[in-house]
Each structure stands twice: as structure tokens, then as C-alpha cells.
Amino acid sequence: MIAPILEMRNITKTFPGVRALSEVSFSVAKGEIHCLVGENGAGKSTLMKVLSGVYPHGDYSGDILLEAQSQKFRNIADSEHAGIGIIYQELALVPDMTVYDNILLGHELKSGLTVNLNETIKQATEMLAKVRLQLNPSTKVRDLGVGKQQLVEIAKALCRDIKILILDEPTAALNEDDCDNLLDILRGLKRDGVTSIMISHKLKEVIHIADTVTVLRDGQTVCTLDASRGEVSEGVLIKHMVGREIDDVFPKRKKKISDEVVMQVRDWTVYSHGLGRTLLSDVNFDVHKGEIVGFAGLMGSGRTELAHSLFGNPDGYRLNGEIKIEGKVSKFTEPRNAIDAGIAYASEDRKKNGLILIQDVKQNVTLANLKALATRGVVDANGEAKVAEEYRTALSIKTPSINQKVLNLSGGNQQKVSIAKWLFVKPKLLILDEPTRGIDVGAKYEIYTLMNKLVDQGMSIIMISSELPEILGMSDRIYIVSSGRITGELPIAEATQEKIMQLATS
Amino acid sequence: MILKDFRAVIRNNIREYGMYIALVVIMGIFTIATDGVFISSRNIANLLNQTGYIAVLAIGMTLVIVIRQIDLSVGFLSGFLGALAAIAMTSWGFPAWAAILAALAMGTLAGLLTGFFVAQVGIPSFVASLAGWLIYRGALLLATLKKGTIIVPDDAFNAIGNGYIPDIFPAETSFLPELHKLTLLLGLLAIVWFIFQSLRDRKNRVAYGFEVLPADMFILKLVFISVILSLITWVVAGYNGMSWTLAIVLVVVLAYHFITTKTVLGRHIYAVGGNPEAAELSGVSVKKITFWVFGSMGMLCGLSGILFTSRLQSATTTAGTLFELDAIAAAYIGGVSAAGGIGKVTGSLMGAIVYMSLTSGMNLLGTDISLQYIIRGAVLVAAVVFDVTTRKAKS
Ligand SMILES: Nc1ncnc2c1ncn2[C@@H]1O[C@H](COP(=O)(O)OP(=O)(O)OP(=O)(O)O)[C@@H](O)[C@H]1O
Numbered sequence: 001m002i003a004p005i006l007e008m009r010n011i012t013k014t015f016p017g018v019r020a021l022s023e024v025s026f027s028v029a030k031g032e033i034h035c036l037v038g039e040n041g042a043g044k045s046t047l048m049k050v051l052s053g054v055y056p057h058g059d060y061s062g063d064i065l066l067e068a069q070s071q072k073f074r075n076i077a078d079s080e081h082a083g084i085g086i087i088y089q090e091l092a093l094v095p096d097m098t099v100y101d102n103i104l105l106g107h108e109l110k111s112g113l114t115v116n117l118n119e120t121i122k123q124a125t126e127m128l129a130k131v132r133l134q135l136n137p138s139t140k141v142r143d144l145g146v147g148k149q150q151l152v153e154i155a156k157a158l159c160r161d162i163k164i165l166i167l168d169e170p171t172a173a174l175n176e177d178d179c180d181n182l183l184d185i186l187r188g189l190k191r192d193g194v195t196s197i198m199i200s201h202k203l204k205e206v207i208h209i210a211d212t213v214t215v216l217r218d219g220q221t222v223c224t225l226d227a228s229r230g231e232v233s234e235g236v237l238i239k240h241m242v243g244r245e246i247d248d249v250f251p252k253r254k255k256k257i258s259d260e261v262v263m264q265v266r267d268w269t270v271y272s273h274g275l276g277r278t279l280l281s282d283v284n285f286d287v288h289k290g291e292i293v294g295f296a297g298l299m300g301s302g303r304t305e306l307a308h309s310l311f312g313n314p315d316g317y318r319l320n321g322e323i324k325i326e327g328k329v330s331k332f333t334e335p336r337n338a339i340d341a342g343i344a345y346a347s348e349d350r351k352k353n354g355l356i357l358i359q360d361v362k363q364n365v366t367l368a369n370l371k372a373l374a375t376r377g378v379v380d381a382n383g384e385a386k387v388a389e390e391y392r393t394a395l396s397i398k399t400p401s402i403n404q405k406v407l408n409l410s411g412g413n414q415q416k417v418s419i420a421k422w423l424f425v426k427p428k429l430l431i432l433d434e435p436t437r438g439i440d441v442g443a444k445y446e447i448y449t450l451m452n453k454l455v456d457q458g459m460s461i462i463m464i465s466s467e468l469p470e471i472l473g474m475s476d477r478i479y480i481v482s483s484g485r486i487t488g489e490l491p492i493a494e495a496t497q498e499k500i501m502q503l504a505t506s
Numbered sequence: 507m508i509l510k511d512f513r514a515v516i517r518n519n520i521r522e523y524g525m526y527i528a529l530v531v532i533m534g535i536f537t538i539a540t541d542g543v544f545i546s547s548r549n550i551a552n553l554l555n556q557t558g559y560i561a562v563l564a565i566g567m568t569l570v571i572v573i574r575q576i577d578l579s580v581g582f583l584s585g586f587l588g589a590l591a592a593i594a595m596t597s598w599g600f601p602a603w604a605a606i607l608a609a610l611a612m613g614t615l616a617g618l619l620t621g622f623f624v625a626q627v628g629i630p631s632f633v634a635s636l637a638g639w640l641i642y643r644g645a646l647l648l649a650t651l652k653k654g655t656i657i658v659p660d661d662a663f664n665a666i667g668n669g670y671i672p673d674i675f676p677a678e679t680s681f682l683p684e685l686h687k688l689t690l691l692l693g694l695l696a697i698v699w700f701i702f703q704s705l706r707d708r709k710n711r712v713a714y715g716f717e718v719l720p721a722d723m724f725i726l727k728l729v730f731i732s733v734i735l736s737l738i739t740w741v742v743a744g745y746n747g748m749s750w751t752l753a754i755v756l757v758v759v760l761a762y763h764f765i766t767t768k769t770v771l772g773r774h775i776y777a778v779g780g781n782p783e784a785a786e787l788s789g790v791s792v793k794k795i796t797f798w799v800f801g802s803m804g805m806l807c808g809l810s811g812i813l814f815t816s817r818l819q820s821a822t823t824t825a826g827t828l829f830e831l832d833a834i835a836a837a838y839i840g841g842v843s844a845a846g847g848i849g850k851v852t853g854s855l856m857g858a859i860v861y862m863s864l865t866s867g868m869n870l871l872g873t874d875i876s877l878q879y880i881i882r883g884a885v886l887v888a889a890v891v892f893d894v895t896t897r898k899a900k901s
């Protein structure tokens with residue numbers, strides 16, 4: 001047994017109304033890759049925030065030992081000083097600053113009173129090389145895809161001479177290639193002697209990379225498993241996480257697809273003035289009543305832009321082509337029109353486009369359909385509370401009350417709130433953009449079951465997803481998008497991972 | 507036990523009650539320093555009338571700041587609209603009511619115009635309204651160019667800023683001879699209504715299993731607020747009763763409080779302030795809300811201009827100078843968040859009263875104007891620091 005580099009003992013952390021962690025013990029050996037898994041709201045992010053000083057000493061009870069030294073971090077700077085680097089669940093880069101400025105943000109290299117630009121660029125370039133990212137460090141972060149942004153975050157952490165790197169769901173927003181790349185880089189860091197702690201809901205990658213896995217459930221440590229002794233398998237992880245076994249990740253459904261076409265899109269072209277280029281061209285597709293249509297493709301292939309352009313075009317693209325809803329040609333000038341026509345769109349970026357974080361669960365759930373709760377413009381507060389309670393139960397949203405601010409929910413539970421909002425609109429066609437991003441296996445199963453129930457009742461669903469198993473497991477038909485074009489359409493019976501990947505990269 | 511409950515309640519609600527406490531402290535200090543002159547019915551009546559034209563602006567400004575915008579043009583716009591009303595009555599032969607409607611309508615249009623530049627064209631509101639500040643200042647100078655000061659001879663119009671609501675009972679009765687009976691009656695109704703509403707609200711929350719104050723604390727709160735309301739009523743009734751200005755401000759506050767807390771429009775305003783992208787994608791038209799909020803701001807500028815002109819019984823070349831900053835300060839003292847999405851109109855009303863109490867009290871004490879500015883600045887900072895730190899402590 002190698003001596004632990006880090007030990008957390010009996011950590012307890014409470015929030016008003018919630019005991020997020022109770023008596024959690026957690027130990028990490030030097031030089032290993034240690035994965036932390038558990039359901040949404042199990043306390044993973046909270047534990048890491050305790051470790052990195054976001055919640056200062058005194059805010060929690062218990063001890064942190066780093067290389068056998070007791071630590072009392074007062075803030076993030078303290079933990080950074082001690083050699084702990086953390087990359088949060090939400091990216092924390094400044095979009096309008098350059099890559100090199102972001103990497104050295106907070107650790108600016110000075111010569112005299114001014115920032116030494118040349119040295120900055122040199123060091124940033126070195127760090128980029130460590131994460132095998134080839135790009136001009138003067139690029140603005142805004143212009144990078146999520147995958148590259150994630151690597152910039154790691155480069156930023158590496159710059160600080162760290163012993164332990166914490167990554168909170170680093171791969172949630174990445175496609176498979178980017179994921180593999182990131183895992184490779186973690187292995188490389190391991191060779192350089194960096195210890196990593198990674199939180200993830202993607203069990204396959206956990207199995208792939210972990211030396212040790214710790215499972216949390218309801219704020220308590222369930223067990224710690226050693227991969228080298230073959231203790232880690234998907235079934236075992238799920239059982240420990242959820243407390244029961246889930247045999248079939250994708251629940252079965254009797255197909256009830258009718259010939260009726262709910263949405264028909266023809267010769268759809270989207271041009272962005274801001275970027276000065278065509279984002280999508282000649283897109284044609286149909287969605288039938290009672291059907292789940294999958295949109296597969298790589299990150300950045302234009303699927304989200306497509307959804308936005310169909311959903312009332314909030315980004316102000318120049319559009320060409322035709323949308324027919326139930327046979328009627330429709331023009332939407334703002335999302336409201338699309339919603340009124342029976343379309344709903346649950347965004348992939350819940351923080352930016354999905355939720356009002358400073359408002360409570362109740363207000364977020366009802367926002368898109370307040371009219372249904374109002375008489376002559378006055379909202380029925382009691383009816384609203386009832387609706388919110390219903391969805392809280394239906395989606396098992398973990399929150400002490402519907403009056404809790406969404407800000408205080410765990411990432412996965414926020415996602416559920418953002419889906420609940422659209423279910424309350426009772427649409428004909430629901431567009432789900434990466435619906436299970438950051439959601440645990442149990443909740444995924446619940447969301448899939450819910451999707452099945454909805455199409456069974458006659459709703460249609462467009463599911464945009466970068467996770468191939470999910471696309472293959474849930475869709476009735478699949479469109480593959482690549483560089484702004486639909487490069488293929490596959491009925492589910494003919495679809496395989498290989499075919500999709502081939503079309504997605506063509 | 508009660509004491510412990512009491513402390514817990516105060517601690518949990520310190521943000522909400524803080525301003526009331528501050529107001530009581532400020533009033534207490536001035537009352538002592540002026541040997542009671544400050545709290546006299548006559549001075550309070552004056553204070554409330556002076557607060558009127560800032561309070562209505564602060565209410566509108568609250569919503570503007572809530573949706574993450576700012577409006578710097580409100581001061582001179584209200585000055586200009588007041589002058590417009592005066593000219594309409596003196597030169598164009600408008601009756602008072604028509605002049606008032608004209609000012610409100612013009613104000614709404616002016617607000618919508620700012621809204622147009624912000625929402626439709628996409629100009630930052632700071633710039634759009636800074637241009638408005640310059641333009642309306644010029645317009646005001648132009649309007650008052652010929653006569654300098656336009657005296658308004660219309661008694662009905664001037665009553666808005668100087669008159670009091672009539673009494674239903676003759677003043678000579680032996681029953682409470684010194685007091686304004688209708689004001690007392692209104693105060694009483696307000697207290698009854700308040701208690702009734704609180705009880706109903708509490709019942710509803712209990713029915714839903716939501717958290718409520720412990721019973722003893724709830725009663726204490728009811729008693730406390732009822733006592734405060736009675737005191738205010740008593741003081742106001744002691745000098746001619748409720749002024750028209752106060753009545754108008756109360757109506758505006760109640761209307762805006764209702765809109766912001768109970769209606770779909772209100773919820774959409776806070777959603778836009780909380781996260782405009784998410785609101786837009788949820789089917790809330792950010793444009794439409796922006797138009798609404800700036801339109802309402804413009805209308806309130808018209809109202810503020812009328813209150814001010816009527817109070818002075820004339821329109822002057824400098825009317826409205828710095829009102830925008832007073833209104834912004836009042837809103838911030840009242841707890842509006844600069845990050846958007848947070849702020850109550852009732853808070854801003856309180857903010858305006860706190861702010862004007864300072865001015866009024868220091869005027870009574872004969873404090874030098876230079877020192878007045880410094881103290882007002884310090885209070886503004888203190889209020890916002892308090893707000894920010896208590897907000898952090900709670901989350
Ligand atoms: N600031 C906060 N205020 C109140 N409750 C909080 C706060 N932060 C977290 N919680 C609660 O603590 C619990 C643990 O949250 P945490 O974010 O650690 O979950 P997680 O395991 O990271 O979940 P996910 O996989 O969904 O990200 C949740 O029930 C959450 O609602």
C-alpha cells in the first residue's frame with residue numbers, strides 16, 4: 001500500500017435544510033487516478049469544494065490531511081498554495097480573453113509593474129503542449145469548442161505546480177474523441193506524478209481509467225473499490241450508487257409511431273452574421289407523431305444551432321427554407337411563437353440558457369407556461385406550488401423544498417428542473433438537447449422511461465445527443481449531422497456505432 | 507424562549523427588516539437632535555410630500571435595474587414633462603386633467619423611445635439614456651426659455667403637490683377635534699386589511715406545509731407592524747391629514763407591488779433580470795419586457811414632473827436636476843441588486859423615505875450642504891454594504 005497523499009476524515013457539511021455530507025471519509029493514494037461516483041446530489045461536488053477551500057475551514061467538520069499534514073484552508077488560494085488544483089463542473093474561463101491570459105489569470109507573470117507578455121505566451125504555450133493542444137495561444141476562448149476549453153482549463157491548473165488535480169465531470173460536455181484525448185492526458189499526468197481525482201457519471205470511462213473508485217450515496221461513503229483487484233465493473237458501480245440493480249439501461253417500449261408528420265423541415269439554411277458563415281445548409285427532415293428521432297453528430301456539428309433556428313431563432317440567424325407543423329407552413333420570429341405552436345426546447349446549457357439560477361424551483365418550473373396558471377394576468381400562487389410539487393415527485397428532483405433556489409441544487413437536479421419546465425408546457429414536439437448530460441444512471445433511466453411514456457401518449461421527441469449508446473438505445477430513427485449538413489439517415493434497425501461515426505466524420 | 511425565537515427571526519430576516527430598523531434609528535436621532543420637531547406632524551407631512559416625486563421615480567427605476575438596465579434621463583425628462591404640463595395649461599388653455607394626461611402620455615412615449623433604442627436597436631441603456639439626459643435638458647431649457655419660470659395659476663393642479671384629501675366629517679366636531687378623521691379611517695382600514703392578508707397568507711402556507719414564523723413571532727410581527735401603521739396614521743392625521751401626493755404615491759406603490767409580485771408580467775420581468783437568455787428561450791420576449799419597463803419608467807417621469815411642478819406651483823429651468831441619481835440611490839438603498847433580477851418596489855419606497863429623511867433632518871438641523879452630500883454618500887455605501895454582506899451570509 002502506497003502512503004495516501006490525501007486523507008479526508010469524517011467530513012460533515014450541512015446547508016440549510018440539507019445534510020450534504022455526513023461523516024465522509026475519503027483517502028487517495030499518491031500517483032493514482034481516483035474516481036468519485038454517485039447519484040445526483042450525493043455530495044461529490046460538495047466534497048471536492050470542501051477539499052479545495054470553497055467552503056472554508058470551520059464551515060464543515062472533520063479533518064483534511066495532505067501528505068500527513070493537517071490542513072485548514074481558508075479559501076481557494078490556500079488550497080492552491082498547498083498544491084490542489086480544481087476544475088469545476090462549470091467551466092470558469094473568461095470567454096472574451098485570450099487563451100494565454102486565461103491560463104495565467106490570477107498568476108500573471110510580471111516584469112516590474114507590467115505583465116510580461118512574451119513570458120506569458122511562452123509559458124502558456126508550454127502548458128498547452130502538456131495537454132497536447134495545438135492552437136495559437138492568442139485565440140479567444142470564446143472561439144474554442146467545449147472540448148478545447150476543457151483542455152485549456154487543465155492547462156490553467158497545471159500552470160500552478162499542483163500535486164492533486166480535481167476534475168468535476170470534465171467529460172460531461174465532451175464527445176467521444178475529446179473524452180479519449182482527455183483520459184490520455186490524465187494518464188500522461190499520472191506518469192509525471194500528478195494525482196487526479198475525477199468525478200464522472202460516465203461509468204465506462206470510469207472503468208477505463210480508474211485505479212480506485214469511491215462511491216458516495218446520500219452524503220455518505222458507500223465503499224472504495226480497487227480496480228487492480230478487478231473489483232470495478234459497471235454492474236457493481238450501479239448497484240452501489242443506486243442501491244439496486246438496473247438490468248436494462250434503456251427501458252423497452254412498444255412503438256406507436258403514426259404516419260402523421262408533426263414537423264417537416266425543408267431546405268433549411270442558417271447563416272450567422274456574427275460569425276460570417278453558413279452554419280447549416282440544405283437540412284431536410286421529418287418527425288412523426290409518437291416518434292423519437294435521434295440527432296447524432298460530433299460536438300460543434302451544428303445540431304444545437306439547428307434547434308435554436310427552428311425554435312424561434314433567438315440568435316437572429318438569417319434563415320431560408322420552410323418549417324411545416326402538422327402540415328401547416330409556420331414562421332416563428334421568437335421562441336414564444338414556437339412554444340405556442342407546440343414546440344419545446346430544453347437547452348444543452350442549463351446554466352446559460354435553461355434556468356434562472358437566482359429563482360426557486362417552483363418559479364423555474366412554471367416560467368414557460370405561466371399563462372396556464374393565471375387568470376387575467378394574475379398568477380395563482382397555490383396552483384403554481386401544486387404544479388411544482390407534481391413535477392418534483394414525477395422527476396424525483398432532490399431538493400429540500402420547491403422554494404429552494406435552483407442555484408443550490410446539484411448539477412443533475414438542475415437538469416431535471418430544466419426538463420420539468422418543458423414538460424409543463426405539454427408540447428407536441430419536445431426537442432431535448434443533450435438531455436442526460438451530467439445525470440446519474442438511475443436518473444437517466446427515469447428520464448428514458450419518461451420519454452417512453454411521453455411518446456406513448458402521442459408526443460414526438462427530437463433527441464440531440466453526443467452519446468452514441470443513448471442515441472442507439474432510445475431513437476426510432478437517426479439523422480446524422482456533420483459540419484452543418486445531414487449526412488445520413490438510419491432507421492434504428494440498420495444503425496450501428498461504426499456507421500454513425502463514419503457518417504458523422506464524413 | 508420568546509427571546510430566542512425573536513433573535514432567530516431577526517437574524518434570518520435581517521435583510522428585510524434592516525431598512526426599517528435604519529429608518530427608525532435615523533428618525534430617532536433627528537427627533538432627539540431637533541427636540542421633537544422632526545417627528546411633528548407638520549414636518550412629516552412635508553417630508554412625505556418631498557419624497558413623492560423621488561419615490562415614484564425610484565419605483566420605476568427599480569424595475570429598470572432589475573432587468574439589468576439603467577435610465578439616466580429620468581430627471582430632466584420629468585423636469586421637461588412638468589414644464590410641458592405647465593405650458594399646456596398656461597399657453598394652450600388645457601384644463602388641468604388634460605395637461606396631466608398629456609404629460610403622462612408624452613412620458614410613456616419618451617420611455618418607449620428609450621426602450622426602442624435599447625431593445626430594438628441594441629444600444630446600451632447607459633448610452634441611450636445619457637443621450638436622453640442631454641436632450642431633455644435641452645428641451646427643458648427651450649421650454650422655459652421665454653419666461654424663465656412658468657407660474658401655474660391652476661388651483662386644482664397645485665393641490666396635487668400641496669393639498670390634502672377632504673375630510674368626511676366636519677372639523678368642528680368635539681370628537682378628536684385636532685385630527686383628520688378620513689385619514690384615521692383609511693389607516694384603520696389599512697391595518698385591518700394587513701392583518702387579514704397576513705392571516706390568509708399564513709393559512710395558505712400552512713396548508714401547503716411551507717415554513718411559517720412560529721405563532722408567537724407571527725403575532726408579535728402583526729402587533730409591531732400594526733403599531734407602526736397606527737403611529738404613522740396618527741402623525742399624518744395630525745396635520746391636515748393625508749396629502750394628495752401621499753395618496754398618489756401609495757396608489758402607485760400598491761399597483762406596482764401587485765404587478766411585480768402577483769402577475770405574469772411581473773414574473774417575466776424578474777425572469778429577464780435573472781437570466782435574459784434563459785427567459786427568451788422560455789418564451790418570454792425580452793424585447794417586450796424592455797419596452798414595458800422603459801414605458802412605465804417614462805410614465806412615472808410624467809407623474810414625477812407633475813408632482814414636482816405642482817408642489818412648486820411653477821416650472822423652472824432647473825426642475826428635475828439630479829433626480830435620476832436620487833432615484834437610483836433610493837433604489838439601491840432599498841435593496842435592488844445591480845446584477846439584476848432582485849429588488850422590490852416596496853424596498854425602493856422605503857429607500858426613498860430613508861434618503862429623504864436624511865435630507866429633511868439635516869435641513870432642519872441646518873447642516874451645511876457640503877456635509878449633507880458627504881453624509882448621504884456615506885449612507886448609500888453603508889446601505890449597499892449591508893445589503894451585500896447579509897445577502898452573502900444567507901446564501
Ligand atoms: N449552496 C448550497 N445550498 C444548499 N444546498 C446545497 C448547496 N450546494 C449543494 N447543496 C445540496 O447538497 C447536496 C449535494 O450536492 P452536490 O452538488 O455535492 O451533488 P453532486 O454529487 O455533485 O451531484 P451531481 O452529480 O448532480 O453534480 C444536494 O442535495 C444539493 O442540493
Ligand SMILES: [Mg+2]
Pocket residue numbers: 044045046089168410411412
Ligand atoms: Mg456535482
